[in-house]
Amino acid sequence: MSINMNTQRIPSSLPTSRGRTIALRRGRAQWLTVLLGALALLLLPGVASVFWVHLANVSLIAVIAAVALNILTGNARLVSLGQAAFLGIGAFTAGILQRAYDVPFPVALAAAAVAGGIAGFFIALLSLRLRVLYVAVTTLVLHFTVTTIFSFVQAVFLDSSGIILPLPSLGILILKTPTQWYYFLVVVAAIVVLGALNLLRSFIGRRWTAVGEHDLAAEALGVPVAKAKLSVFAVTSAVVAFAGALSAYYVGTFSFETYNLGLAIAYLAMIIVGGVGSVLGSVLGAVFITLLPHVLDQMFLLLDLKIRANVLAGIHQITFGAMIVGFLLFEPRGLAELWRRFSAAAADWPFRYRSVDRGNR
Amino acid sequence: MDCILEIEDLSLSFGGLQVLRNVRLDVLRGKVTALIGPNGAGKTALLNCVSGIYAPQAGQISFDGDNIIGWSPERVARAGVARSFQNLELFPSLSVLENLLVARDQHFRGTALGAAIFFGPARRRELLEREKVERVIDFFELWPLRHVRAHDLPYGQQKIVGFARAMAADPKLLLLDEPGSGLTRDEKEDLARFILRLRFDWEVSILWIEHDLQMVSDLADRVHVLNAGECIASGTPNEVKQVPAVISAYVGDEAIAVPPKKSHAAAI
Numbered sequence: 001m002s003i004n005m006n007t008q009r010i011p012s013s014l015p016t017s018r019g020r021t022i023a024l025r026r027g028r029a030q031w032l033t034v035l036l037g038a039l040a041l042l043l044l045p046g047v048a049s050v051f052w053v054h055l056a057n058v059s060l061i062a063v064i065a066a067v068a069l070n071i072l073t074g075n076a077r078l079v080s081l082g083q084a085a086f087l088g089i090g091a092f093t094a095g096i097l098q099r100a101y102d103v104p105f106p107v108a109l110a111a112a113a114v115a116g117g118i119a120g121f122f123i124a125l126l127s128l129r130l131r132v133l134y135v136a137v138t139t140l141v142l143h144f145t146v147t148t149i150f151s152f153v154q155a156v157f158l159d160s161s162g163i164i165l166p167l168p169s170l171g172i173l174i175l176k177t178p179t180q181w182y183y184f185l186v187v188v189a190a191i192v193v194l195g196a197l198n199l200l201r202s203f204i205g206r207r208w209t210a211v212g213e214h215d216l217a218a219e220a221l222g223v224p225v226a227k228a229k230l231s232v233f234a235v236t237s238a239v240v241a242f243a244g245a246l247s248a249y250y251v252g253t254f255s256f257e258t259y260n261l262g263l264a265i266a267y268l269a270m271i272i273v274g275g276v277g278s279v280l281g282s283v284l285g286a287v288f289i290t291l292l293p294h295v296l297d298q299m300f301l302l303l304d305l306k307i308r309a310n311v312l313a314g315i316h317q318i319t320f321g322a323m324i325v326g327f328l329l330f331e332p333r334g335l336a337e338l339w340r341r342f343s344a345a346a347a348d349w350p351f352r353y354r355s356v357d358r359g360n361r
Numbered sequence: 362m363d364c365i366l367e368i369e370d371l372s373l374s375f376g377g378l379q380v381l382r383n384v385r386l387d388v389l390r391g392k393v394t395a396l397i398g399p400n401g402a403g404k405t406a407l408l409n410c411v412s413g414i415y416a417p418q419a420g421q422i423s424f425d426g427d428n429i430i431g432w433s434p435e436r437v438a439r440a441g442v443a444r445s446f447q448n449l450e451l452f453p454s455l456s457v458l459e460n461l462l463v464a465r466d467q468h469f470r471g472t473a474l475g476a477a478i479f480f481g482p483a484r485r486r487e488l489l490e491r492e493k494v495e496r497v498i499d500f501f502e503l504w505p506l507r508h509v510r511a512h513d514l515p516y517g518q519q520k521i522v523g524f525a526r527a528m529a530a531d532p533k534l535l536l537l538d539e540p541g542s543g544l545t546r547d548e549k550e551d552l553a554r555f556i557l558r559l560r561f562d563w564e565v566s567i568l569w570i571e572h573d574l575q576m577v578s579d580l581a582d583r584v585h586v587l588n589a590g591e592c593i594a595s596g597t598p599n600e601v602k603q604v605p606a607v608i609s610a611y612v613g614d615e616a617i618a619v620p621p622k623k624s625h626a627a628a629i
Contacts, residue, residue, distance in 0.1 A: 018491050022484075075454075195477035202476035202483055203462070203469035203490075210452045210463045217450035220412050221530060222438030222467045235473050277454060 024197050029347055041186055045179040053178040059290040060185040061247045064192045066270045066286035067279060068239035071196060073268070074277035075205065076232040077212030079132055082123065082139035083267040085146040086237045088259035089116050090244025092150055095163045095254060105168035105175075109245050116241020117234045119146075124233030128226055143264060150256035162255035165248060181250055188246070192239060196279045208232045209277075269320065273327050275336030284335040292319060365390045365534050365566045366411065371420030373406055373590075380406045381417065384592045386585040388534065393560050393567045395577040395598075398587035399610060404570045405447060407587065408536050411568075412444055413437040425533060439467050443532035445523040447539045447570075453512035457503055457522050460511050461494045464529035468493075494529050500563075501525040501555060517548040524555065528565075535559070537569040541576060549576065556580055578602070586610065 045053050065087060073079050090112035097103045097111055119142070127138040154160060168175050175181050199205045210218040211228040219225045248254040266289060274285020293316040300307055307315070327334055366388040373381040381403045388394045396404050409415040411422055413434040422429050429437055443464065452460055468490055475483050498504060501521055506514065511522060524540050537556075541549050553576060559565055560580075571577050577584060578598035586594040586601055588610040594601045601607055 018488050018495075022487060022491070198479035198483075199473065199477050202479060202487065203466060203471075204473050204476040206455065206459050206463050207466060209455055209459075210466075213452045213454060214450045216414065216434075217446060217452070218463065219434040220414065220438055220444055220446075221464045221526070222435055223463060224435055224466075231473055 022201060024201070029343075033343070045182055050178055053182050055291060055294055057178055057181050057185055057250060058247075059287045060182075060189045061243050061250060062267075062270065062286035062290045063189045063283050064246070065240045065243035066267060066274070066282040067192055067196045068236040068243070069267050070271040070274070070277065070279070070282040071199070071205075071208065072232055072236040074271055074275075074281075075200065075212060076208040076229070077132065078124075078127070078229070078233065079136040079268075080139045081136050081261070081264050081268075082142045082146075082237075083240060084259040084261065084263040085139075085143045086116050086119065086240040087244030087247065087263065088146060088150055088256065089119050090241030090246075091248035091254045091259075092153065093241065094245035094248055095158070095165060096153075098165055099158065099163065105170060105249065108249075109242055112245035113238040113242040116244070117238035119241070120233040120235075120237025121230055123237070124230045128229055143261060147256060147259055150259065154256050162253045163248075164253045167252075168249045175249075185246070185250075193279060193283060196282075200279065204231070266320075269324050271334075273323055273334055275334030276332070278334070278336040280339065281334045281336035284339065288335060289320075289323075292316075292323070363390045364388060365425055366568065367421075367423045368407075368411075369421045369423075371407070371410060371417050371422065373403075373410060373415060373417040380590050381410070382590045384420070384587070384590070386592050386595060388566050388568045389583060390566050391560075391564060392582040393556060393569060393580055395581035395584045396568060396570045396587060397572070397574065397577055397584060401589075402587040403590045404587055405538055408444065408538055408568070408570065411437070411536060412442060438530065441533035442536065443527040443530040443534075444536035445520075445527045445538055445540055447542070449516075449519045449523060451511035451519055451523055451526070454510060456508050456510055457506045457514070458491075458494065458498075458508060460522060460526050461497055461529040462490060464526050465490045465493060467530075493531070497525050497529045500528070500558070502551075517544050520544060521548070521551065521555075524552070528559070528563075532565060535565050535567045537567060537571075539570050539572065541571055541573050549573070553580060 044056060048056070065083065069080060069083055093112040093115040094108040097108050103111070123138060123142050127135045130138060154163070170184070173180070173184075175184055200209075207218070207223050207228045208231075210221075210223055211225050211232075215225050218228075270285035270289045271282055272285070273288055274283070275281020296316060296319060297312070300312070331337055364387040368384060368386050371381055371384040372379070384403075384407060386396075396407065398404055406415060410417045411424075411429075413429065413432050413436065417430065420430070424437075424440065424442060427440065429440065432440070452463065455463070469486055471483055471486070475481075498507065501524070503522065503525060506518065506522070511519060514522065520540055520543070524537065527535055527537070541552055544552060556567065556569070557580060559567065560582075569577075569581070581598055584594075584596065584598050584601045585592055586604070586607050588606070593606045593610060594604040596604075
């Protein structure tokens with residue numbers, strides 16, 4: 001009875017398949033949730049003001065970068081403080097190519113991704129034998145090296161006040177208004193999210209997680225550890241740099257000061273608040289952290305409180321810090337876990353717990 | 362005799378500490394070979410040498426005709442050596458199913474892009490390997506645990522899953538590092554049943570570290586005894602039991618017995 005013999009155990013006439021058990025969405029309720037979510041995304045520009053559509057765009061770009069960071073840090077356990085650097089690498093690659101060769105928008109985006117992937121590959125080479133904290137230090141070195149180079153490049157070859165990018169166009173489609181950008185970014189973010197979910201249920205995702213959690217055990221099972229670390233760094237950094245280029249085009253201008261350590265920390269906050277190692281968590285966390293200061297501002301506006309700008313900035317910082325500490329203390333699995341519990345309770349409603357025959361999944 | 366693994370004159374030291382000294386032992390093809398010995402005898406170190414985790418200073422390890430000294434753990438694993446670990450090195454956030462699928466890693470092909478698209482070849486491969494893993498799940502009776510995260514399993518089940526994960530790689534040689542330690546009596550009976558069934562139904566050779574001598578004498582075809590880095594006896598369980606060196610290594614003899622200290626009694 002070798003493992004390779006007779007794999008056709010289940011008659012195909014039976015109403016079950018392995019394919020269903022590896023599907024991303026199980027059951028009608030989950031499909032319905034996705035459908036409603038898609039509908040809400042589609043209709044948002046119709047009901048929201050331009051300001052909120054703009055915030056949605058900023059959130060969507062953050063979603064793309066946070067999904068990638070969460071795979072690197074949450075699943076493969078490589079703590080990266082280089083998020084701002086990779087975003088900057090994307091923006092500067094796209095900006096320089098645009099300025100020097102006037103390349104089309106899609107080419108600039110692709111080049112940004114390639115540049116980010118190469119940078120990620122080299123950082124992975126440097127940190128191949130390092131663990132958690134030491135990887136963080138390596139990425140911190142990358143951060144300061146790259147930002148120093150940015151400021152130099154910007155001062156010498158570009159405009160020291162910031163680089164202005166033209167309106168991007170995709171064939172006949174020109175991305176000009178926030179609503180046009182919004183639909184473009186929804187599609188891109190959806191592709192990235194779907195790709196991340198697929199990666200994590202494939203052998204590549206399992207390899208990344210296995211190497212992150214127990215590299216020695218993974219190696220003894222025949223997993224190519226070095227290859228896994230190099231590939232996870234290269235792939236996620238490419239996506240982050242891609243998001244950086246998108247962001248530069250969206251804002252229309254960029255400058256090295258944007259890519260500071262605070263930005264890298266904000267991204268770590270997104271995945272902690274959202275849920276470490278969860279794609280849904282990256283999405284929720286990115287939206288949450290991006291919207292947080294603006295929601296606070298709107299609240300004060302509604303309450304008719306006149307708060308001085310510097311005090312307001314302080315309130316933003318305090319809330320931001322309190323959120324991170326609060327989630328670490330009370331819900332380390334983040335918003336994704338809250339959502340999971342809520343949807344499980346909603347599915348069982350009006351009962352308080354699941355009947356035995358419904359199973360655990 | 363037909364041996365799948367032959368170790369000759371293996372020596373390993375860490376700085377001044379001699380862990381293994383000219384060890385010579387073999388594993389018979391298709392049989393269960395037990396490796397016993399007191400704590401610190403070098404049993405796990407020997408397993409680590411075979412899997413390529415430690416680099417021995419001298420000696421030969423030939424697996425299925427190849428000298429595997431100097432091979433990386435990954436290469437050894439891909440050549441057909443799988444192992445379980447003493448300290449439960451499961452991947453905690455992956456489900457039981459995913460843990461087993463990691464062991465099938467070498468059978469997957471494709472790029473990250475293909476995996477991100479998933480539909481088509483990646484999905485077909487996934488389902489094919491899933492069927493292979495299902496055979497292991499059937500064998501180890503893990504049906505209710507497929508989608509449970511390894512982190513959430515009780516200790517005994519984690520041990521069995523570690524064993525199953527090694528078998529999911531479909532190895533020629535299986536290295537088991539104290540699969541029985543910390544198991545309840547029922548779980549040990551399951552373990553004994555699994556080892557026996559593997560021995561008779563599955564074409565796999567087993568090198569098995571165990572402290573439970575009763576289990577060893579019931580199940581093993583051949584036993585090697587390690588003590589202080591040296592292989593002091595080899596043979597069938599009954600032969601080994603008669604060797605004076607083994608008896609003194611396990612229960613000590615009068616020459617090295619330490620008389621109880623008076624101060625101890627006073628403290629109690």
